[in-house]
Amino acid sequence: MIGWRRAAVLGGLGVMAAMALPPVYILVLLIPAFTGLLWIVEESPGLTRSFSGGWWFGFGHSAAVLGKGGVVVIDLANPKQPKIVSRLSKKQIGRVEDLVAVAGRLFLLGDRGLQMLDAKTRRVVETVDVQPRQRAARMGRFIVTVGKLGLQVVDSAPLTFAAGASSTGQGAAAPSQ
Numbered sequence: 001m002i003g004w005r006r007a008a009v010l011g012g013l014g015v016m017a018a019m020a021l022p023p024v025y026i027l028v029l030l031i032p033a034f035t036g037l038l039w040i041v042e043e044s045p046g047l048t049r050s051f052s053g054g055w056w057f058g059f060g061h062s063a064a065v066l067g068k069g070g071v072v073v074i075d076l077a078n079p080k081q082p083k084i085v086s087r088l089s090k091k092q093i094g095r096v097e098d099l100v101a102v103a104g105r106l107f108l109l110g111d112r113g114l115q116m117l118d119a120k121t122r123r124v125v126e127t128v129d130v131q132p133r134q135r136a137a138r139m140g141r142f143i144v145t146v147g148k149l150g151l152q153v154v155d156s157a158p159l160t161f162a163a164g165a166s167s168t169g170q171g172a173a174a175p176s177q
Helices: 003-018 027-042 047-059 157-168
Strands: 062-067 070-075 083-089 096-102 105-110 113-117 124-128 135-139 142-146 151-155
Touching (some): 027 047
C-alpha cells in the first residue's frame, strides 16, 4: 500500500481505535485497529515508513491544524461530532512552522522557539529557546528540531514532568535550611 491510500487506511484504523474510547465504547474495534496497524507497520520497508504509519494512526485520535492565523486543536474521539478543543492565534503563539505530539502534549515550533501546550487547557505552559526552527520530529521522548544551519535534540521528559507537577501543585519541595 502506498501514498494517500496507506495514510487513509491508517487514519481510519486510528479512528476505529478512538471509537473504543468514551463516549462510544465499542471496545471490539481495538482488535482490527491494532492488528491492522501492526500488519501495515511491520510490512513497511524502512524506519521512516514505520514512523509515518504510527503518525497517521495517531492522527485518527486528534488533529492539530496549522495555518496562517495560528493553530486549531480538534478532538476526534467521537468521529461523528469532532470538537474544537483550542484555538491559538498567531498573536498568542507567534508564527508556527511545525508541531509534534509527545506523551500527550503538543509542542509547537516557530519564531518563539519550542512551546509546550498544557494537556488540558491547550495553552502554552513552557517555552524552550532552540535555534533550528523549521521542522520538528518525535523520536521517543526526544524532539528533534531542524533548521537551515543545524539540528538540536530536546529531551521532553523534564518539560512534561515539570508542567505536570506544577499544574497539580506537586512540584519539588524547596530544600530546608
